[in-house]
Structures are given as structure tokens and as C-alpha cells.
């Protein structure tokens with residue numbers, strides 16, 4: 001059970017301080033220091049060799065693609081890339097680390113001094129600092145479950161040994177669990193846009209540890225922090241932090257001291273548990289890796305990498321809000337993945353009116369997908385179908401009411417728009433005499449609105465268009481109808 005809620009006035013006396021450490025696996029074909037396949041889901045212990053097993057005499061060779069990806073990520077996160085960085089041995093013993101050390105970077109990491117902008121409640125942007133981004137290798141995996149003798153034995157799968165990682169360490173700039181959630185969401189989005197990782201949390205390609213402490217508001221010195229490890233979704237991290245903040249405040253309010261330790265989050269119970277005390281800090285005995293030369297990222301390589309930086313999510317949203325007249329929320333929907341945003345923009349370019357494509361997508365497709373609980377990739381209506389619908393609407397061949405009816409059919413029958421349109425071809429009244437007759441009737445029935453129009457309130461024309469469209473059961477040609485309504489009212 002979660003801790004008893006701390007009273008709001010007590011909560012308000014304290015300020016949480018949160019820093020995040022995120023490990024991200026890079027999507028290279030091979031591992032960071034050997035030619036073994038970097039692949040998730042292979043049979044255990046099949047993608048291994050003397051180098052990643054750490055057998056005596058085996059020597060690491062740095063994967064250039066991993067450097068390229070790490071550099072690309074550094075630039076996307078506004079970091080300064082060091083021209084000369086140093087790999088270091090981080091010594092510790094663990095069964096899934098056969099070498100007895102991890103090759104990482106220590107005092108000279110690849111990149112430093114970056115930031116990510118997150119939105120604040122009042123619509124401004126808060127910069128969360130990134131202390132460093134360094135390269136390292138992943139360890140293997142201990143399997144504690146799933147075997148007949150799991151109660152007494154642990155199995156090891158060393159396929160993950162040597163998977164290239166970047167570790168991204170934030171400054172302690174985060175003040176609330178919501179800010180932590182935003183930071184992680186933005187970070188993941190940026191990395192996905194750069195294509196350096198699939199950021200799949202279920203498969204462990206993005207992992208997050210959080211450092212959290214509280215201090216009385218106004219106090220400069222940080223409180224004692226706890227580290228929350230192994231949380232496997234951003235939502236759970238937000239929950240774990242909220243729990244941990246209240247727990248620490250309760251400890252302090254009771255007159256005791258927060259202990260520096262590592263804690264695990266149990267999402268079923270919504271609380272954290274002490275895993276191990278960190279009072280004796282680890283001594284990793286870092287020293288420069290003697291088997292690897294310094295990593296040099298030349299100005300030329302940096303220049304080349306910068307050219308490959310895609311338009312990043314925040315910039316893209318800003319541009320698209322202007323270009324397609326989108327709301328902030330709609331821009332988020334369309335840019336949620338780079339692949340989708342690319343597909344949308346490629347399609348919109350071919351349409352008569354790109355803004356109309358955005359409208360149809362957001363008004364007719366997104367809501368229906370949500371109602372069905374499916375992703376855009378599974379939509380029966382393709383982007384080409386959306387463009388066709390937008391064009392038909394734009395040229396006045398179908399009314400928006402007919403469009404809605406056609407989309408209803410598409411989603412009911414799981415068919416693309418073109419097929420449904422060709423079959424149903426909604427009847428259109430394009431006979432101006434017939435439309436004029438309907439307009440006359442509506443005008444005769446609404447003298448007050450006619451007066452308003454003639455007194456200068458031109459927007460009332462929309463009222464008449466709507467009335468006639470309804471009378472025609474949505475079949476009046478919209479362009480013709482608009483034109484004739486104005487003609488009649490002016491006449």
C-alpha cells in the first residue's frame with residue numbers, strides 16, 4: 001500500500017530534487033567492441049565471442065557506428081562533444097559481467113553540458129541540464145526465473161554483453177515527478193527521431209534510474225538522496241518518485257534521517273523497497289582502458305554528423321503549427337513519431353490543400369482510431385485515402401457531412417477511402433435551380449436572419465448554408481450552395 005498521504009501543508013514545506021540517469025542501447029548491427037550481432041531475442045549465449053566474454057588475450061575494437069550514433073544523440077541533446085574522450089575500466093564483480101569490469105567513460109566523457117526543454121504549467125519552457133553523455137558497454141543478464149531449478153540456481157545469458165550503450169545523466173534540475181515524466185518523454189522522442197535507438201522499454205533498450213532527495217524550501221544544500229532503480233515505464237517512474245518524496249518527508253518529519261540507499265519500485269504495491277545501503281560508496285577503481293586509444297571525434301566528423309541531424313520534434317511542431325494551422329495538441333498527435341510525421345507531410349504535399357489533409361486526419365481519423373483502440377498503422381484508411389478525401393472536400397465534390405458518412409463506412413467495414421467512395425459515390429445535387437428553390441424556402445422561413453445579414457452580419461450566411469445542407473440531406477454541392485446563398489441574400 002502507498003504511504004499515508006502527507007498533508008498538503010507539510011508537503012509544501014519541502015522541495016524535491018530529482019536527477020535521472022538513462023541508459024539507452026544503440027541500434028548498431030554489431031556490438032561495441034566486437035563483431036557479434038547486437039540483437040534482442042536470440043537464443044541465450046549465441047551472440048558471443050572471446051572479446052565480449054572477456055577471455056584472456058582478447059582485445060576490443062571500437063565500433064565506428066556506435067561512435068556516430070552516440071555523437072548524433074549528443075548533438076540532438078544540445079551537448080558539447082569532446083574532441084578527445086577516454087574509455088575507462090569500471091571494476092566490479094557481478095556474475096553477468098565475466099570480464100570483471102565494464103568499459104565505460106569516466107572523467108572525460110564523450111559529451112557534456114547539454115539540455116532538454118520541457119513545458120511548464122504556464123506555457124513557458126524549462127531547461128533541464130544534461131551533465132554528461134558517455135559511451136559504455138552493457139553487461140549480460142542474470143535469469144532468476146523460468147527454470148525448473150530457479151529456486152536454487154541462476155542462469156546467465158551473455159548475449160547482451162558488449163551491447164553499445166549511451167548513458168545520459170541529467171543535472172539535479174527536476175523538481176516534480178511530472179517534470180521527470182516530461183523530461184523522459186522528450187528525451188525518448190528526440191532519440192527516436194535521431195534513429196539511434198528503438199527506446200523499447202519492455203526489451204530494455206531504454207532504462208532509467210532516478211536519484212531523489214527532499215530539502216526544506218529555501219535551503220541550498222541538497223538532502224540525502226535515494227536511488228530508485230529498475231522502473232520499467234515512465235508512468236511507474238512518476239509514481240515511484242511521488243511515493244519516494246512522501247516517504248522521505250515522513251522520515252524527516254518524524255525526526256529521523258533519510259538513508260542513502262538504492263531502492264526498488266514495486267508497481268503492484270505502488271511503493272519502493274530498500275535494496276541495499278549505499279553508505280559505503282562503491283569503489284570502482286576507474287582507470288583508463290589500456291586496450292583502447294583515446295576516442296577522437298574530429299571537427300570534420302562532428303560537422304558531418306551535424307548535417308545528418310534531422311529536424312527535431314520541438315522544432316518540427318513549431319513549424320507545422322504555422323504551416324498547417326494546427327493547435328499545439330494536434331501538432332503533438334501528428335509528430336508523435338517521425339515516421340508518421342514524414343508520411344503525413346509527404347502526403348499533404350500532394351494534396352490541393354495541405355491544411356485540409358491535417359483537418360481530415362485529425363477530425364475523421366484520429367478520433368475513430370482512439371475509439372477502436374488501434375494505432376495509426378492499423379488504420380483502414382491510408383494516407384492516400386485521407387488525401388483523396390481532403391481533395392474531394394476541398395473542391396466541393398462532397399460535403400463534410402458526406403465525408404463523415406464515408407469515413408463511418410470505412411471504419412465499419414475496414415476499407416480504404418477510395419474503395420468506399422467509388423462504390424458509394426454520394427449523390428450530389430449540382431442543379432442550381434433545385435438548390436435555389438431550397439434556399440428560397442429557407443430564406444422565407446427565417447426573415448429575422450435575413451434582416452441580420454442585410455444589416456451587415458455577413459456570418460449569418462453560414463446559417464443558411466447549414467439549413468439548406470440539412471434540407472438536402474447533405475447532398476447539395478457545397479461550393480455551389482455557398483455561392484448561391486450569398487447571391488440570394490445580396491439580391
Ligand SMILES: [Zn+2]
Nearest residue numbers: 034036049052
Ligand atoms: Zn563478441
